[in-house]
Amino acid sequence: ALLSGGCVLFLFRMPLARSLSVTSLSGLEEWDEEFDLEDAVLFEIAWEVANKGKLSAYPVGGIYTVIQTKARLTAEEWGENYFLVGPYVESNVRTQVELIEPTNPVLKRTIDKMNSSGCKVYFGRWLIEGSPYVVLIDVGFTAWSLDRWKSELWELCAIGVPWFDREANDAVLFGFLTAWLLGEYAAQSEEPPHVVAHFHEWLAGLGLVLCRQRQLSVATIFTTHATLLGRYLCAGNVDFYNNLAKFNLDKEAGDRQIYHRYCIERAAAHCAHVFTTVSQITAIEAEHLLKRKPDIVTPNGLNVKKFSAMHEFQNLHAQSKNRIQEFVRGHFYGHLDFNLDKCLFLFIAGRYEFSNKGADIFLEALARLNYLLRVNHSDVTVITFFIMPARTNNFNVETLKGQAVRKQLWDTAQTVKERFGKKLYESLLVGQLPDISKMLDKEDFTIMKRAIFATQRQSQPPICTHNMLEDSSDPILNCVRRIGLFNSSSDRVKVIFHPEFLSSTSPLLPMDYEEFVRGCHLGVFPSYYEPWGYTPAECTVMGIPSISTNLSGFGCFMEEHIADPSAYGIYILDRRFRGVDESCNQLTSFLFQFCKQSRRQRIIQRNRTERLSDLLDWRYLGRYYIAARHMALAKAFPDTYLYEPQDPTSTSGFRYPRPASVPPSPALSRHSSPHHSEAEDNDEDEHYDEDLEAEKDRVNIRQPYNVPFKNKTAAVVGANGDGEDESEKN
Numbered sequence: 246a247l248l249s250g251g252c253v254l255f256l257f258r259m260p261l262a263r264s265l266s267v268t269s270l271s272g273l274e275e276w277d278e279e280f281d282l283e284d285a286v287l288f289e290i291a292w293e294v295a296n297k298g299k300l301s302a303y304p305v306g307g308i309y310t311v312i313q314t315k316a317r318l319t320a321e322e323w324g325e326n327y328f329l330v331g332p333y334v335e336s337n338v339r340t341q342v343e344l345i346e347p348t349n350p351v352l353k354r355t356i357d358k359m360n361s362s363g364c365k366v367y368f369g370r371w372l373i374e375g376s377p378y379v380v381l382i383d384v385g386f387t388a389w390s391l392d393r394w395k396s397e398l399w400e401l402c403a404i405g406v407p408w409f410d411r412e413a414n415d416a417v418l419f420g421f422l423t424a425w426l427l428g429e430y431a432a433q434s435e436e437p438p439h440v441v442a443h444f445h446e447w448l449a450g451l452g453l454v455l456c457r458q459r460q461l462s463v464a465t466i467f468t469t470h471a472t473l474l475g476r477y478l479c480a481g482n483v484d485f486y487n488n489l490a491k492f493n494l495d496k497e498a499g500d501r502q503i504y505h506r507y508c509i510e511r512a513a514a515h516c517a518h519v520f521t522t523v524s525q526i527t528a529i530e531a532e533h534l535l536k537r538k539p540d541i542v543t544p545n546g547l548n549v550k551k552f553s554a555m556h557e558f559q560n561l562h563a564q565s566k567n568r569i570q571e572f573v574r575g576h577f578y579g580h581l582d583f584n585l586d587k588c589l590f591l592f593i594a595g596r597y598e599f600s601n602k603g604a605d606i607f608l609e610a611l612a613r614l615n616y617l618l619r620v621n622h623s624d625v626t627v628i629t630f631f632i633m634p635a636r637t638n639n640f641n642v643e644t645l646k647g648q649a650v651r652k653q654l655w656d657t658a659q660t661v662k663e664r665f666g667k668k669l670y671e672s673l674l675v676g677q678l679p680d681i682s683k684m685l686d687k688e689d690f691t692i693m694k695r696a697i698f699a700t701q702r703q704s705q706p707p708i709c710t711h712n713m714l715e716d717s718s719d720p721i722l723n724c725v726r727r728i729g730l731f732n733s734s735s736d737r738v739k740v741i742f743h744p745e746f747l748s749s750t751s752p753l754l755p756m757d758y759e760e761f762v763r764g765c766h767l768g769v770f771p772s773y774y775e776p777w778g779y780t781p782a783e784c785t786v787m788g789i790p791s792i793s794t795n796l797s798g799f800g801c802f803m804e805e806h807i808a809d810p811s812a813y814g815i816y817i818l819d820r821r822f823r824g825v826d827e828s829c830n831q832l833t834s835f836l837f838q839f840c841k842q843s844r845r846q847r848i849i850q851r852n853r854t855e856r857l858s859d860l861l862d863w864r865y866l867g868r869y870y871i872a873a874r875h876m877a878l879a880k881a882f883p884d885t886y887l888y889e890p891q892d893p894t895s896t897s898g899f900r901y902p903r904p905a906s907v908p909p910s911p912a913l914s915r916h917s918s919p920h921h922s923e924a925e926d927n928d929e930d931e932h933y934d935e936d937l938e939a940e941k942d943r944v945n946i947r948q949p950y951n952v953p954f955k956n957k958t959a960a961v962v963g964a965n966g967d968g969e970d971e972s973e974k975n
Contacts, residue, residue, distance in 0.1 A: 284436075284438065284439055285323075285326060285438075285439040285440075285441065285878070286326045286327075286328070286430075286438055286439070286440050286441070287319070287323050287326060287327045287328070287440075287441045287443065287874065288328050288329075288330055288380075288426075288427065288440065288441070288442045288443070289312070289319070289327070289328070289329050289330065289443045289445075290329075290330040290331070290423050290442060290443065290444050290445065290449045290452060291308060291312055291329075291330075291331060291444070291445035291446065291448075291449050292308075292331060292332060292415075292416075292419065292445075292446065292448040292449055293308045293309040293312055293331065293445070294312060294329045294330060294331025294332075294371070294379060294381075295329075295331055295334075295337055295338065295341050295342050295371050295379055295381065296309070296331055296332055296334050296337050297309050297337065307470060307545070307776075307777060307779050308445055308446060308470050310545075310547075310779055311445075311470070311545050312329065312445070313373050314374075314546065314547055314548050314863060315546065315863055315867065315870070316329065316371065316373060316374065316375045316377045317373075317374040317375030317377075317548065317863075318375070318863045318864065318867040319375075319377070319867070319870070320375040320376070320377045321375070322867075322871070325348060325349065325378075326349075327377055327378065328349075328352070328377075328378045328379070328380050329371065329377050329378065329379045329380070330379070330380045330381075330382070330423055330426065331379060331380075331381055331382075332381065332382060332383075332384050332415070332419060333365065333367055333381040333382055333383040333384070338367070338369075338381065341371060341372055341373075342367075342369045342370065342371055342372065342379060342381070343369050343370045343372060344367055344368070344369040345368060345369050345370060346368065347368045348378070351430060351433050351434050351435075351438075352368070352380070352430065353368075354433040355426065355429045355430045355433045356368060356380070358429055358433065359425065359426065359429060363387065363390075364382070364383070364386065364387055364422065364425075365382070365383035365386040365387075366380060366381070366382050366383070366426070367380070367381040367382075367383070368380055368381075369381070374548060380426065382419065382422045382423070382426070384415055384418045384419050384422065387418060387422060388418065390418070390421070391414060391417065391418060394417055394418070394421045395417060397421075398417060398451070401455075401458055402454060402458070402508075402512060404505055404508045404509060404512070405505060406505045407505065410505070410506075412448070412506075413505055413506055413509075415448070416447065416448045416449075416450075416451055416506075416509065417451060419448065419449065419451070419452065420449070420450070420451025420452040420454070420455060420509075421451070421452070421455065422452075423442075423449065423452035424451075424452045424455035424456050424459065424461075427440065427442055427452070427456055427461055427463055428456075428459060428461050431461060431462055431463070437462055438462075439464070439878065439882055439885065440462065440463045440464065441463070441464045441465075441466065441874050441877055441878060442456065442463045442464070442465050442466070443465075443466040443468065443870075443873075443874070444465065444466065444467050444468070444513065444517070445468050445470065446468070446469060446470055446510075447469075447473060447506055447509050447510035447513065450467060450509050450510055450512070450513030450514075451509050451512075451513070453465050453467055453513045453516055453517055454509070454512045454513055454516050457516040458516075462881070463881065464518055464519075464874075464877035464878050464880065464881030464882065465516070465517045465518050465519070465877065465881070466517055466518065466519045466520075466521060466873050466874065466877050467513045467514055467516075467517035467519075467520050467521070468521045468522065468523070468543065469510065469514065469520075469521075469522050469527070469531055469535070470522070470523050470527075470776055470777070471523075471527065471774075471776040472510065472527070472530055472531055472534045472535060473498075473503055473506050473507055473510050474492075474494065474497060474498055474501075474503070474507055474534050475527075475530050475534055475774065475776075476601075476774065477497075477501045477503060478492070478497060479600070479601050479773060479774035480598065480600070480601060480774075482600055485773075485774070486796065486821060489529070489530065489533040489534070490533055492533075492534070494507070494534060510535065511535050511536065514531065514535040514537045515535075515536075515537055517877075518876075518877045518880040518881050519540045519541065519873050519876045519877040519880065520537055520538075520539050520540050521539050521540060521541045521542065521543045521869075521873050522539045522542060522543070522776070523542070523543060523544060523545055523776050523777040523798050524542060524544060524776055524777055524797075524798025524799075524801055524802065525542055525798070525801050525802075525805075526776070526795075526796060526797070526798055526801050527776040527777075527798060528542055530776075540873070540876060541869060541872055541873045541876065542869065543866075543869040543870050543873060544777070544798065544802055544866050544869060545777045545779065545782070545798075545866070546861050546862055546863035546865070546866035546867065547779075547782060547783065547786050547861050547862065547863065548862070548863055549786050549858045549859065549861065549862040549864075551858075556852075558763070558787065558788045558851075558855055559788070559848065559851065559852075561763050562763050562764065562788065562789075562851065564764075565756070565760050565761065565763040565764025566590070566764040566765075567764075568756055568760070568764060569590055569754075569756070569761070569764040569765070570585050570588070571651070572648070572753070572754050573585065573588070573628060574651050575647040575648040575649075575650065575651030575652075576644065576647050576648075576706055576707075576710075576741065577647075577706045577732070577739070578647050578650045578651060578654075578700050578702065578706075579700050579701060579702030579706075580702065580705070580706055580732070580734060582734050583626040584624065584626070587624050587625050587626065588625075588626045588627075588628055589625060589626070589627050589628070589766045589767065589839070589840060590628055590629075590630070590764065590765040590766050590767075591627060591628070591629045591630070591765065591766065591767045591768075591769055591836075592629065592630040592631075592632060592761070592762070592765050592767075592768055592769070593607055593629075593630075593631055593632070593633070593768070593769050593770060594630075594632035594633065594758070594768075594780055595632075595633065595770070595780055596633070596634075597633040597634055597635050597744075598774075599720040599721065600773060601772060601773055601774040601775075602633075602770070602772050602773075602775075603769075603770065603771030603772045603773060603794070603820075604631065604633070604720070604721060604724075605720070605724065606771050606820075606825065606828060606829050606832060607769055607771050607832070608721070608724045608725065608728060608730075608740075609724075609728065609829050610771075610829050610832040610833045610836060611627075611629060611728070611730060611738050611740070611836075612728035612729070612730060612738075613829070613830070613833040614627065614737075614738055614833050614836045614837055614840070615627075615730060615736055615737055615738035617833070617837050618737035618738065618837075618840065619735070619736075619737055623737060623840065625737065625840045626737055626738075626739065627737060627738045627739070627836075627840065628739045628741065629738065629739065629740050629741065629769075630741050630743060630761075630765070631721055631740070631741070631742045631743065631744075632743050632746075632747060632758075632761075633721070633742075633744060634744060634745060634746055635713060635715075635719065635744035635745075636713070636714040636715060636744075637711035637712055637713055637714060637744050637745060638711075638712050638714055639711065639712050640710065640711055640712070640752070640753055641707050641709060641710055641711055641712055643704070643707050644707055644710045644711075644753060645752065645753065647706070648752070648753060650699060650700055653696065653699060654696050654699075654700065657692055657693065657695075657696040658696075660692065661685070661689050661692060661693060664689060665684055665685065665689075668683075668684050669684065705731050705732050705733055706732045706739070707732075708722065708725055708730075708731065708732060708740055708741070708742055709722065709742045709744065710741065710742065710743050710744070710745075710753060710754075711743075711744050711745060713744065721742055722742065725740055725742075746758075747761050759783075759787070762783060762784060762787055762789055763787050763789065765789060766789070766790070766839075766847065767789070767790050767791065767792065767836075767839055768780060768781060768784040768789055768790070768791040768792070769791070769792045769832075769836075770791060770792060770793050770794075770797070771792060771793075771794055771818050771820065771828070771832055772793070772794055772796065772797050773794070773796055773820060774796065775793070775794070775796065775797035775798065775799070775800075776797075776798050777797070777798035777799055778793055778797040778798055778799035778800070779799075781793040781797070781799050781800075781815075782799050782861050784854075785814075785815065785854055785855075785857050785858060785860075785861060786855075786858045786861055787855070788851045788852070788854050788855030788858075789814075789851065789854065790814030790815070790816070790839070790847075790850055790851065790854050791814070791815060791816070791854075792816040792817075792818055792832065792835055792836075793815070793816070793817060793818065794817065794818040794819070794820045794821075794828075795817055795818070795819055795820065795821045795822075796820045796821050800815075800817045800818075802860075803815045803817065803857075803860075804817055806860060806901060807857070807901040808901060808902050808903045809903040809904075811835075812853065812903060812904050813850075813853045813854055813856070813857055813901065813904075814850045814851065814853055814854035815854070815857070816835045816839075818831055818832055818835070819831060849935070852935055852939075853904065853938070856939060857901070875888055876888050904938055
């Protein structure tokens with residue numbers, strides 16, 4: 246129906262059954278599944294291949310991050326038979342790609358034939374970890390074919406693309422060109438190849454639809470990282486999750502002028518041999534909005550780099566925290582009436598989607614936290630950073646002045662210190678103890694008084710570090726005005742809005758994103774719509790606790806795999822089954838309890854958080870993609886490959902237990918510093934033994950749920966082990 250008669254809606258109730266989820270994670274060294282890939286070729290197709298686009302130099306481009314970080318593992322698995330396909334963007338190619346001649350003779354003949362037929366196709370290596378091969382297609386060079394291909398799309402699939410939608414036009418060109426590439430590759434092969442084509446998102450999805458319509462011998466996979474309609478609906482402040490089954494999909498897509506995009510996305514989902522998405526919450530969304538239940542959930546991972554020294558990440562946290570403290574000293578000059586050693590740094594980062602990213606509920610919770618800290622006479626100060634790009638024209642003069650004043654004070658202190666040191670040295674040379682009253686003369690006091698006078702400030706420290714182009718209508722600034730958090734001396738919660746991507750070359754806060762995250766104490770991401778959530782995942786890998794929600798893929802994943810997430814520094818906010826006010830109170834409670842932790846308790850929690858990084862390593866999560874590719878091969882080539890799906894029960898999944906000393910509370914730990922006496926050490930060991938806890942966590946990293954997969958022409962691979970329930974053993 247999708248291919249011949251347009252998008253037809255089937256109105257029937259679909260059960261919310263879980264998609265196949267390979268939930269047993271383990272150490273890779275014990276997973277010895279082998280797969281004969283000699284005659285198989287993998288093309289992974291996405292608009293984000295070697296193309297960061299508008300989200301350059303920042304971790305907001307989720308699909309780009311997925312493809313870039315997963316490439317090394319996939320290249321190791323497929324070797325010379327793995328090719329990424331994306332658009333040719335000259336500015337990106339100059340810095341990210343090394344153009345070379347194709348090493349695969351079939352692919353070389355394919356590219357030569359396409360280039361001789363009026364295309365521009367390039368081949369090279371992407372200069373990232375794993376150095377995968379990339380095939381880059383110049384979409385603009387074939388724009389002369391756009392009208393013809395649009396007509397063909399209408400005749401074949403009854404999908405009409407309006408002339409003014411530039412993104413959709415690019416999707417049409419890219420889709421026809423990728424289908425041409427795959428068809429030409431099959432035609433140039435001497436023997437019928439076993440090709441797997443993995444398409445990411447609707448921008449690449451049209452190529453999949455054309456492959457199936459042309460009946461190419463290709464095993465197809467379609468991954469949606471977030472449904473188009475879901476993102477648009479949530480941006481419109483609708484009660485999304487309670488009305489999933491009630492939306493008039495055609496009308497909603499038409500009202501938002503994305504009906505043609507929605508048709509492409511839905512057609513790709515239905516035409517694919519295997520349909521996947523990134524989380525269970527998005528699987529439910531896709532089942533209702535795209536009317537197909539995903540076959541496998543493929544969570545997003547990261548390349549986790551472990552330090553040889555166990556606590557090296559703690560040292561990096563201390564170094565980065567010192568750099569943030571330097572910025573704070575300048576930003577709050579003249580009003581630095583709080584103790585920086587008792588200061589907690591919180592942050593939220595991502596696209597500037599005020600409601601979707603949860604900035605609205607976060608600000609409200611900060612106002613309530615400010616009240617609680619004040620009435621309880623807490624000596625803790627919370628400084629919260631909002632790192633969300635918005636339209637600005639330059640840095641705020643007052644903010645730049647603060648950093649200049651801080652630098653001037655530092656230079657003054659160094660000058661006085663040198664003069665003091667010289668007098669002390671001369672006094673000691675003659676064998677006399679110095680007369681302290683004569684060590685600082687009148688000139689020294691004059692210099693210091695001038696410096697102090699320069700720090701006088703009549704205005705409050707600024708909220709925003711930049712000059713906003715739309716100050717009066719900015720949602721964050723308007724919310725700050727409403728709740729009254731103006732960085733006054735009486736406020737225990739301070740707010741800093743940095744509406745620009747972080748950069749190590751910035752004159753204001755010269756830190757890159759990773760360094761900044763390491764220096765913070767807590768990442769807060771109370772998103773309403775977050776199909777996966779790379780920001781809390783990156784916090785976890787760096788050993789920084791975070792708050793996410795049960796409406797984010799990351800939050801659902803952690804709830805599934807950890808018995809008590811908060812004990813490991815993963816706080817899961819309930820935004821699915823609670824109202825906004827209840828969720829806000831719960832977030833306030835999380836923040837207030839975090840503020841009551843001592844320094845040692847935070848160190849213990851960071852150790853636990855960092856140990857969870859194995860859960861998010863592509864070495865573990867990459868097997869979800871392996872399972873999807875195996876399933877696609879078995880469906881497309883049933884005479885050659887056999888796939889035997891076994892949906893594991895929830896009890897057989899990986900699950901971190903609750904630690905023995907959960908959670909670290911003020912009652913159990915009296916230390917405010919990691920340096921304490923031996924007697925205190927012995928007392929603390931009754932409650933917390935880090936090495937013992939770490940060993941127990943390593944034991945719980947179990948043998949995976951192996952995909953039972955057979956190659957009929959070769960040996961049987963992917964044995965399912967002895968079937969023993971490891972959860973009972975552990």
